[in-house]
Every structure is written in structure tokens, then in C-alpha cells.
Amino acid sequence: MQVVSGIQPTGNLHLGNYLGAIRNWVKMQDDIGDDGQCLFFLADLHAISQPHDPAELKRTTLEMTAALVACGVDPSRSILFNQAQVPAHAELQWLLSGTARMGWLNRMTQWKDKAGKNREGQSIALFTYPVLQAADVLLYQATHVPVGEDQKQHLELARDIAQKFNNDFASEDAPIFTLPDPYIPPEAARIMSLRDGSAKMSKSDPSEMSRINLTDDADTIMKKVKKAKTDPEPLPSELEGLEDRPEALNLVGIYAALAGQEKSQVVSDFGGQGFGAFKPALGELLVESFAPITERFRELMQDREALDAILAQGAAKAREKSTPTLDAAYKALGLVRG
Helix, strand or coil: EEEEEECCCCCCHHHHHHHHHHHHHHHHHHHHHHHCCCEECHHHHHHHHCCHHHHHHHHHHHHHHHHHHHHHCCCCCEEEEEEEHHCHHHHHHHHCCCCCHHHHHCCHHHHHHCCCCCCHHHCHHHHHHHHHHHHHHHCCCCCEEEEEEEEHHHHHHHHHHHHHHHHHHHHHCCCCCCCCEEEECCCCCCCCCCCCCCEEEECCCCCHHHHCEECCCHHHHHHHHHHHCCCCCCCCCCCHHCCHHHHHHHHHHHHHHCCCCCCHHHHHCCCCCCHHHHHHHHHHHHHHHHHHHHHHHHHHHCHHHHHHHHHHHHHHHHHHHHHHHHHHHHHCCCCCCC
């Protein structure tokens, strides 16, 4: 197995990022063992498809690197790098642009959502974003790509591009690209805002009380949990009793995800108790779970050289791994390289 996955380098990492995505990366790394390899990258080239602050992008790329390592991504077992240090990503995107079709890209729902009504005012990079995504995975002969519902269409596009390129420029018994299959990770916990159980936990929420940040200390975590929005009813003993109680369900879901339990087990254990008892238990579990991650994250953020070295070493491995595929694509297209 060759597993490839990328993540946008955003700041203010929070509990939702950890339980929703990063923890699954660590599990993939551990599960794949010696039977394959994981390549995880910071999608900084994707980040410039929309307006951005260059200084902030540089900072958040290092911050995300520190967060991934602190959460358990091991650079000695997985290849961890940022796109910008591996020019082959951009090169292959251009080579694939002759194969991708405007009609395919026009059908991308994320393009429609992000562009809105002002499509003419959007960058070309936003429109061709899925072609770069295809290059990201095809470059490394990925066999599996972790996908959620919002990325299935993009993986299908990558397969379409790979299939057409192979048909047009390669022989049937010697294809240039592997067609990647979706890897459906274990169901990720969907973490909602501590102030609104109907909205996802987000760094863009103006209220700091809406999220547990990776950098929050123990006192801050306990304070946020105790002030989290709830209702006056005690917890039920059956999961069905949480219907139409989104804030209560969210807190139970967080506890279950951190404790490695089913939500039904959590309500069975705490059924009949009020939030005056449940919130301190949840806060203590959060503090216990986040303490080693936060400590390691802060250590890494104080060592810029270590972070630069992690990315440089990962990029060197990625460049080496990408070379045969890129060379084959150039040759198949009849392009002469120096």
C-alpha cells in the first residue's frame, strides 16, 4: 500500500482537527506497518489558490508540522513534507493539464461552492485545484487515498485523468499511473462548537469559547468545558434520549471519542447525572489526553531548526520517490528534458 494524504496548513488547530483528521493519520501510519508507506504533506501550494497572507502561510505551515508530529505522525516511519519543496507536484500538474478536461473541472462541486456567483473573478488556481490534487497522488503511485464525502469527487477525477493519460500515452501492459482507490478511514468524530451544537467547531468562529485549541492549558480547557452550552436536563441512560439535544450529544461524542468508547456506553455510565458532574469528568479527560500533545507541540514550536529539518528530510525522500513517475510522464508525452 502507498497511502497519500494532504492537509491545508491552517493555524489555530483545535480539538475538531485532531479528532476529525489528524488522529486518523496516526492510525493509518500504525496500521500500515511494514506493508507499505504513508506520505503526508502540507498543501501549501493549494493554499495560494485563494487570497492569503504569505507570512501567515509560512508560520502556519511550521505550526501544522509541529502539530502533526506532536499528535503522533512519525517522520522516521512516514514521509512528512510540504508541497513547495517538491517541484514535481507543480510539474506534473501542468503535464496532466493537457489530459484533464474543462467539462470535468466545471462539474466539481467544491469549485462551484468556493467560486460562488463570481466565477469570473476567481483565480485559475482555484479552478485547476483538482488537477494539482490528482498530481499529488498520482506522482507517488498511490494505491489508496483517504477520502471523506467532500473529496470523493476529486479522487474520481484523479482516476479519470490517470485512465485517460494511460490510454492516450502508455501501453496497456505498462501504464504510467496507478489508479488510486479510496481508503475509507474509521468514522471520524464530528466535533461541534461548544457554543452551538449545530455548527462545526471552527477556528473562524469569533468566540474562543467555542473550541478547545491545541495550545490551551489545563485551566483554559476546564473553563471552556464548564461554560460549554448545555440544557438543564440530566443525561439519559439511552442514546435515543439525546435526540433534539445537540449540545449534550456533542459533549457525549467528545467524551466517547477520547475514551475510545461508544456514545451509548458513555450515557449508560453517566445516565441520570447532570452536567455539573459530567463536565468536570470530560474536562479531566481532555486535559489528560491533550497534555502530552500540547507539551510536545510547544517544544517543537520553540525549535524552528528541528521543524525545518523534518520538512527538508521529508521533501528529499518525496523528491526521490517522485522522480521515476515524473520522468515517465515526460517521456510518454515526447518531451525532451535536460
